[in-house]
Amino acid sequence: MGLSLEDVTEIRPISYIRVAVLTILTVIALLAAAVGVFFGLVPALATFSVALLLVGLYHINNLFKLVRWLRTPVDEAAPLPRAFGLWDYVFADVNRRASTASRQQERLSAALERFREASQAMPNGLLFLSMSNTIEWVNRLGEQHFGLDRARDQGAPVTNIVRQPDFVRYLQGGHYEEPLVFTAGRPIGRTLMVHVVPFSDDMRLLMSEDITQGERLEAMRRDFVANVSHEMRTPLTVVSGFLETVIDGLEDLEKDDIRHYLGLASEQAGRMQRLIQDLLTLSALETGAPILHEEPVDVGTLLGEIQQEAQVVSGGRHTISLDCSTHARLLGNNKELYSAFVNLAINAVRYTPAGGHIRLTWRQRGAVVEYMVEDDGIGIAPEHIPRLTERFYRVDRGRSRETGGTGLGLAIVKHVLSRHQGDLLIDSEPGRGSRFTACFPVRRLVA
Structure with missing residues (x-):
């Protein structure tokens, strides 16, 4: 059975050390014997002792060199100590082993860094937990999902930070066949689905997914x-x-x-x-599909048609005026813009008592062009305004049905404006009327 290269490199230093030690002891013994032949026993013993002392001091000095070199920080790259004979070989061997260990450490560090980068790119939160549920490592999404700070919370039990009862019972129960869905306390309102995967005797991987949007x-x-x-x-x-x-x-x-x-x-x-x-x-x-057909829409003509439609719905019960002296054309889909603009106008008719006034206005203000519908009707309380564009949301369901509303008009308006890079602004006060403003970027105007 032959020896490998590693076996040879392990045997050679040991054999060399043995030979070197035997050689030194032999030389000292021969020197002491020669002194004893010519000068007697006492000088021989003295010579033997001094020789051993010098050899010992030489080895101690080289040993200090080795210790000092080993204690030097790796990043300072201290030069390898120099010596003669045995110690030069020892220094070279230690340096070779240190270089090998350093390369292995660099490979491990690079692999760990690649793993961390891959973990950060995962679409799920990742927490590495010990069997006592202490946090060993967490990626950025895990920090967001559970309100953690890796620098602050690493080493702390996760159940001391995330105190949601279902989550604590799930971790402590040890039954991880099915995922857990719960609402995290921080940040409020975030619904998470978590799954625990044990991967060693003392480590577990906790994966979290934010399903808040899906639940909504x-x-x-x-x-x-x-x-x-x-x-x-x-x-x-x-x-x-x-x-x-x-x-x-x-x-x-x-x-x-x-x-x-x-x-x-x-x-x-x-x-x-x-x-x-x-x-x-x-x-x-x-559906989010792009606008099928965009064309320059004549704003004056469009608003004239909307005024006529609003007057038909009003049946002469309101005064409806139009302020649009421009010949501007707005880039967009004529059918969608008509649907949004007429919904705003008819809403004003429906929620303004007989004898009220409704004003349709088109104007340019800086980098924005605006279509405004103002009325002096019943108005809207502040708490209802943020929800007006929700489907089927009504401030007064009975009145809406009486006036023939479907509860979808403002939801349609919001989506049409969004498809045309526009926004809907609502300003209203109970008893003092309302103003709905559709804003578009001026770049959608066609010269």
Whole structure:
């Protein structure tokens, strides 16, 4: 069985040291014997002692050199000590081993750095926990999910920082077959799904995923289905009731009564038709698809049509004025812009008592162009304003149904403006009217 290169490098220094020690002792013994032959036993012993002392001092000096070199910080790169014979070989061997260890450490450090970079790029939060749940390491997403600070919290038990009862029970229970979904206390309102994976006898990996947006979308979907069902049920019930009344009393009812009941049923059917049309419009806008056809839209012509539509809905009960002296053209989709602008105008008509005033205005202000709808109607309380663009959100549900609203108009307005790089500003006060302003960047104006 042959020896490998590593075996040879291990044997050679040992053999060399043995030979060197035997040689030194032999030389000292021969020197002492020669002195003893010529000068007697005492001089021989003295010579032997002095020689051993000098050799010992030589080795102690080289040993101090070695210790001083080993204690030098690695980043200072101290020169290798020099010596003769045995110690020169020892210094070279130690230096070779130190270089090998340094290269291995550099490789390990590089691998650890690559692992950390990969962990930071993960789309999940990562926490490395000991069996006692102390934090060994956490990536940036993990810090965000649990409100941690790696420099401050490393080495602390995670259950001392994240005190949510379900989370604490999950970690301490040891049953990690299924993930846990819970709401983290910091930051408030963040819903997390966590999964623990043991990967050694004393370490566990905790992975966290922020599912807040998904939970909100699911809640919105449930609310949307419930709202649509509710909004459709009311007019369907009315239509069904009137039709049953007419059918049951067809021979007894007067023509005027039949006409009245059928008119009310037709009105409710129209309301359902508008609701379905608004739902289709909103669904198309929410897909996020780009605008199919953009063209320069003549603002003056568009607002003139909207004023006429608002006057038809008002039925002469309001004074509706238009302030638009410009011949500007706005780059956008004519159908979508009409839908947004007319919704704002008709909303003002619906929520302004008879005899009120409604003003439609187009103006340029600095780097922004604005379409404003102002009224002196009932106004809106401040707590309702942030939610006005939610689907089916109504300040006064009874009044909205009476006026024929579907609860989707402002949601449509918000999406149309967003697709045209615009914003909706709302300024209102109960009893003093409202002002809705659609703002567009001036770069959308076409010369």
